[in-house]
Amino acid sequence: MKHEHSLRNEHVGQAYMIMLDLYDECRGKNMSADKISQHIQNANPWGSGQSWMCRAWRIAEKEFCKDYGLPLHRSTCSKSSSRTT
Numbered sequence: 001m002k003h004e005h006s007l008r009n010e011h012v013g014q015a016y017m018i019m020l021d022l023y024d025e026c027r028g029k030n031m032s033a034d035k036i037s038q039h040i041q042n043a044n045p046w047g048s049g050q051s052w053m054c055r056a057w058r059i060a061e062k063e064f065c066k067d068y069g070l071p072l073h074r075s076t077c078s079k080s081s082s083r084t085t
Contacts, residue, residue, distance in 0.1 A: 011056035012063075018043060019064045037070040 019040050026036040040061060046053035065072040 009056060009059075011053060012060045015044075015057045015060035016064055018045065019060060023064075023068060033070050037065060037073055040064065040070070041073045 022040055022043050023036060026039055031039070044054065044057045046057060062072060064070070
């Protein structure tokens, strides 16, 4: 099921919707809250290459984890990240 939702920023909203779809998928597989949170953290489609998109992902991740009672893991968007594409 695809969700529709509007948040204060287009990019934050887009990230939140990706997380919501992933959350539903993970819940359907009976994953723990910690595993769901890890999957969400690893699902960032923008990686660390676009800092403004990564910031939007991080904002959405914080809001999403708070809204759904998920643990918030360390961000993969930090400046020290060496992720390449």
